[in-house]
Amino acid sequence: xxxxxxxxxxxxxxxxxxxxxxxxxxxxxxxxxxxxxxxxxxxxxxxxxxxxxxxxxxxxxxxxxxxxxxxxxxxxxxxxxxxxxxxxxxxxxxxxxxxxxxxxxxxxxxxxxxxxxxxxxxxxxxxxxxxxxxxxxxxxxxxxxxxxxxxxxxxxxxxxxxxxxx
Amino acid sequence: xxxxxxxxxxxxxxxxxxxxxxxxxxxxxxxxxxxxxxxxxxxxxxxxxxxxxxxxxxxxxxxxxxxxxxxxxxxxxxxxxxxxxxxxxxxxxxxxxxxxxxxxxxxxxxxxxxxxxxxxxxxxxxxxxxxxxxxxxxxxxxxxxxxxxxxxxxxxxxxxxxxxxxxxxxxxxxxxxxxxxxxxxxxxxxxxxxxxxxxxxxxxxxxxxxxxxxxxxxxxxxxxxxxxxxxxxxxxxxxxxxxxxxxxxxxxxxxxxxxxxxxxxxxxxxxxxxxxxxxxxxxxxxxxxxxxxxxxxxxxxxxxxxxxxxxxxxxxxxxxxxxxxxxxxxxxxxxxxxxxxxxxxxxxxxxxxxxxxxxxxxxxxxxxxxxxxxxxxxxxxxxxxxxxxxxxxxxxxxxxxx
Amino acid sequence: xxxxxxxxxxxxxxxxxxxxxxxxxxxxxxxxxxxxxxxxxxxxxxxxxxxxxxxxxxxxxxxxxxxxxxxxxxxxxxxxxxxxxxxxxxxxxxxxxxxxxx
Numbered sequence: 072x073x074x075x076x077x078x079x080x081x082x083x084x085x086x087x088x089x090x091x092x093x094x095x096x097x098x099x100x101x102x103x104x105x106x107x108x109x110x111x112x113x114x115x116x117x118x119x120x121x122x123x124x125x126x127x128x129x130x131x132x133x134x135x136x137x138x139x140x141x142x143x144x145x146x147x148x149x150x151x152x153x154x155x156x157x158x159x160x161x162x163x164x165x166x167x168x169x170x171x172x173x174x175x176x177x178x179x180x181x182x183x184x185x186x187x188x189x190x191x192x193x194x195x196x197x198x199x200x201x202x203x204x205x206x207x208x209x210x211x212x213x214x215x216x217x218x219x220x221x222x223x224x225x226x227x228x229x230x231x232x233x234x235x236x237x
Numbered sequence: 238x239x240x241x242x243x244x245x246x247x248x249x250x251x252x253x254x255x256x257x258x259x260x261x262x263x264x265x266x267x268x269x270x271x272x273x274x275x276x277x278x279x280x281x282x283x284x285x286x287x288x289x290x291x292x293x294x295x296x297x298x299x300x301x302x303x304x305x306x307x308x309x310x311x312x313x314x315x316x317x318x319x320x321x322x323x324x325x326x327x328x329x330x331x332x333x334x335x336x337x338x339x340x341x342x343x344x345x346x347x348x349x350x351x352x353x354x355x356x357x358x359x360x361x362x363x364x365x366x367x368x369x370x371x372x373x374x375x376x377x378x379x380x381x382x383x384x385x386x387x388x389x390x391x392x393x394x395x396x397x398x399x400x401x402x403x404x405x406x407x408x409x410x411x412x413x414x415x416x417x418x419x420x421x422x423x424x425x426x427x428x429x430x431x432x433x434x435x436x437x438x439x440x441x442x443x444x445x446x447x448x449x450x451x452x453x454x455x456x457x458x459x460x461x462x463x464x465x466x467x468x469x470x471x472x473x474x475x476x477x478x479x480x481x482x483x484x485x486x487x488x489x490x491x492x493x494x495x496x497x498x499x500x501x502x503x504x505x506x507x508x509x510x511x512x513x514x515x516x517x518x519x520x521x522x523x524x525x526x527x528x529x530x531x532x533x534x535x536x537x538x539x540x541x542x543x544x545x546x547x548x549x550x551x552x553x554x555x556x557x558x559x560x561x562x563x564x565x566x567x568x569x570x571x572x573x574x575x576x577x578x579x580x581x582x583x584x585x586x587x588x589x590x591x592x593x594x595x596x597x598x599x600x601x602x603x604x605x606x607x608x609x610x611x612x613x614x615x616x617x618x619x620x621x622x623x624x625x626x627x628x629x630x631x632x633x634x635x636x637x638x639x
Numbered sequence: 640x641x642x643x644x645x646x647x648x649x650x651x652x653x654x655x656x657x658x659x660x661x662x663x664x665x666x667x668x669x670x671x672x673x674x675x676x677x678x679x680x681x682x683x684x685x686x687x688x689x690x691x692x693x694x695x696x697x698x699x700x701x702x703x704x705x706x707x708x709x710x711x712x713x714x715x716x717x718x719x720x721x722x723x724x725x726x727x728x729x730x731x732x733x734x735x736x737x738x739x740x741x
Contacts, residue, residue: 072640072641073641076641076645080645080649083649083653084649084652084653084656087653087656087657087676088656090656090660090672090673090676091656091657091659091660091663091664091669091672091673091676096666096668096669097336097392098336098339099669099672100672101339101389103672103675103676104385106653106676106679107675107679110679110682110683113646113649113683113686114682114686117646117686117687117689117690118690118694119686119689119690119700119703120369120370120371121370121371121374121700122682122686122700122703122704124369124371124374124375124378125374125704125707126682126707127378127381127382128374128377128378128381129707129710129711130675130679130710131378131381131382131385132377132378132380132381132384132385132411132414133381133411133711134675134710134711134714135385136384136385136388136407136411137714137715137718138668138671138672138714138718139388139392140404140407141668141718141721141722142668143392143400143404144722144725145668145721145722145725145731156663156664156665157663157664157665157734159662159663160662160663162662163658163659163662163663164659164663166658166659166662167655167656167658167659167662168655170651170654170655170658171651171652171654171655174651174654174655175648175651178644178647178648178651179644183643183692185642185643185644186642186643186691187640187642187643187691188640188641188643188690188691189690189691189692189693189694191690191694192694192695195694195695196370197370197694197697197700198370198371198431200695200697201697201700201701201704204697204698204700204701205701205704210697210701211701214701214705215701215705218704218705218708218709219708221708221709221712222708222711222712224712225711225712225713225715225716226715228715228716228719229715229716229718229719230719232716232719232720232723233718233719233722233723235726
């Protein structure tokens with residue numbers, strides 16, 4: 072398990088670095104897919120099988136394909152002319168490192184930092200529990216509905232913004 | 238427990254004894270046994286795939302009133318191997334300006350997106366790779382990888398026809414994923430489980446009345462249509478409109494790389510025929526024969542999958558290609574609303590009739606589908622008639638004006 | 640077993656890489672890619688907390704699903720905006736989109 076985690080973590084981080092530094096945007100999108108696939112494997116390792124599969128369906132099947140389409144539709148930048156990073160990239164790098172350091176420091180001061188996983192109940196059906204939680208009026212039915220309205224609004228908005236009509 | 242009732246477990250135990258006898262640690266031995274199982278399954282599927290080439294060519298020939306391959310070996314059975322040798326010794330071309338790494342990964346990804354489907358393919362209650370509790374979604378997730386392989390091939394070929402073909406194919410696949418996901422929820426509702434084994438078990442019984450095709454014929458039909466669109470076979474083979482985009486996304490591929498795409502397509506069709514059988518036609522249940530043993534169950538599933546594959550071929554070689562705008566309009570304006578209606582009616586009836594006797598349940602499910610189909614046909618008839626009247630009215634007034 | 644800290648550090652690193660992408664890339668689509676990385680960092684955290692604190696309480700997974708929905712909506716609208724901008728100004732480099740700057 073430990074070895075597997077380390078391999079996946081290295082894959083996720085390395086491909087994430089490729090995403091933010093590659094010149095060719097289609098390659099960046101494909102590296103993003105590798106990274107997100109690694110995250111899906113992490114979800115599976117955390118016993119969240121449903122989320123792992125949904126991660127593959129939503130991110131790789133929809134969002135990444137959408138990105139590749141968008142890159143191709145704005146194809147003047149497709150061949151990667153010019154610099155991928157702007158002139159202030161070293162400030163950004165410094166800020167990111169500071170963010171990482173700050174987060175790590177904050178987290179290491181928290182006393183639950185290195186705790187081991189809670190016992191996983193043997194006859195626990197995570198998918199059924201998740202489904203119940205999503206439609207239970209006492210739990211998350213309202214956020215669930217709001218999320219669906221958000222999706223519809225985003226769909227309509229995206230179609231309106233991108234449509235070619237004058 | 239003997240070799241007949243649970244062959245996989247017996248073989249695994251036997252291997253475990255051998256490996257631990259060699260002094261391997263138990264965890265390492267179990268990993269090794271899993272690996273052997275995976276390799277065995279993949280080899281079995283690929284050999285099956287080679288034979289599918291022969292099946293496909295023979296069946297096409299019959300549909301087109303020809304004999305098909307009949308020179309190499311008895312009934313031309315050795316023909317696919319001759320094809321493979323030919324593919325191997327063909328020149329392997331990588332076009333100039335192609336994105337080499339992506340260009341070479343795409344065919345592999347195409348085949349592996351099909352191979353991973355067999356991980357959840359239940360050949361028998363005890364012969365299944367892994368019974369995921371989200372099996373139905375896994376089916377869709379593997380399809381997402383297939384979509385990815387097509388767009389990678391189309392883009393990396395650095396060819397405008399390849400890119401156009403890939404765009405068309407991906408647009409179609411993403412659109413048809415929606416009715417497919419919606420319809421996949423229908424067996425989930427009936428079985429109360431998203432796992433393939435749970436869905437198979439939900440359809441058991443001597444008579445096939447429990448098969449979900451009788452509970453939801455419309456669902457089975459919509460699944461077949463969207464599966465064919467997902468496969469990119471005729472009548473939805475937009476990526477290969479010869480007069481428009483030549484061979485579509487695999488235009489630049491030659492030799493065995495093209496062979497991988499071709500093999501992937503055939504295997505994909507067979508696999509979807511199998512999942513059609515599992516989700517709607519009872520899986521390994523067939524008049525109580527499945528009780529004889531897991532190997533009989535496996536034979537039943539493979540037979541049903543072959544029948545499903547035959548239906549897909551039948552459609553492919555009978556119908557002509559339809560235009561992309563018609564295809565997308567058919568999906569968004571017809572299949573998606575229809576699948577939502579079917580899903581809602583099924584869910585509602587399933588809740589209302591939960592405690593009803595089996596016969597009432599099956600009959601009301603079946604007739605609710607018939608009623609939905611009738612209403613749909615009536616609406617379509619009215620719409621097409623009014624459209625036709627509009628066109629005819631314009632035509633007649635145009636005649637008067639001149 | 641793997642302690643929780645590994646997941647948290649991994650997600651912090653992923654978040655920082657995404658942040659770097661958002662701040663340093665010139666192409667608008669690449670900025671959106673960075674945002675996706677940050678979303679995923681958050682999701683790793685949510686799921687890890689769900690697993691490590693109390694798996695019988697589904698809050699973590701439900702939040703992760705809502706993050707999925709928000710990410711999908713964000714990408715759809717964001718890419719529509721990028722395409723619309725590209726259509727009007729023939730560029731997706733954010734440095735050149737200085738209409739508000741005199």
